[in-house]
Amino acid sequence: ILMDDVQASHEGDPGETLVQQGVRTVLGVPLRLGEKTIGVLLGDNVEASHQIQPLHLKVMEFTGRTLEHLFRREALRQLEKKHLRLDSSLQLARRVQEQIIRDSLPETPDSWSWSALYRPAGEVGGDFYDYCERGSRVDWFIADICGKGVPGALIAGMLKGLLKSLFSLDLSPRQLVLRVNAMLLGELPKGMFL
Numbered sequence: 478i479l480m481d482d483v484q485a486s487h488e489g490d491p492g493e494t495l496v497q498q499g500v501r502t503v504l505g506v507p508l509r510l511g512e513k514t515i516g517v518l519l520g521d522n523v524e525a526s527h528q529i530q531p532l533h534l535k536v537m538e539f540t541g542r543t544l545e546h547l548f549r550r551e552a553l554r555q556l557e558k559k560h561l562r563l564d565s566s567l568q569l570a571r572r573v574q575e576q577i578i579r580d581s582l583p584e585t586p587d588s589w590s591w592s593a594l595y596r597p598a599g600e601v602g603g604d605f606y607d608y609c610e611r612g613s614r615v616d617w618f619i620a621d622i623c624g625k626g627v628p629g630a631l632i633a634g635m636l637k638g639l640l641k642s643l644f645s646l647d648l649s650p651r652q653l654v655l656r657v658n659a660m661l662l663g664e665l666p667k668g669m670f671l
Contacts (some may be wrong), residue, residue: 505517505666570601574602602630603629604621604633605633622636628669636657
């Protein structure tokens, strides 16, 4: 009997079903997954009620340990599937983030040269830079988004879209920051900022 099944299928006394089945002697062995009891393996000597032998207990305990091993393997299998889905999602997030970070740098007069290196702290990150060329002038935008990982990367993607729409307006740095602030106000999760 798995604990979830008992709770889901019996509103009254779970023992009623045992009586209905004609069970007179019950031998129960708990089934555990780590420290948590997840069920009970029940047995009865239907051929000779009230005559449970030590061998019956050994068989039940062995069967219980075998079931616990199978439950652990299944739990590990489910955890591995979840890990693979998460890993796949992180790889996709990393590819998206690589797309929003420019790999080319602006052309500048002979006295200037630019270089950039971006390394997120984890699989993906919330730091971000972009630039806009205006003739011989280059405007840079550098942001450090509060939080790491996927949430920061999502905000960086949103910021990239905002900047693309605002760079064409030829705003001053102050106007650009005020406009970004106004557009993001109320859009970020509580406690997040950039």
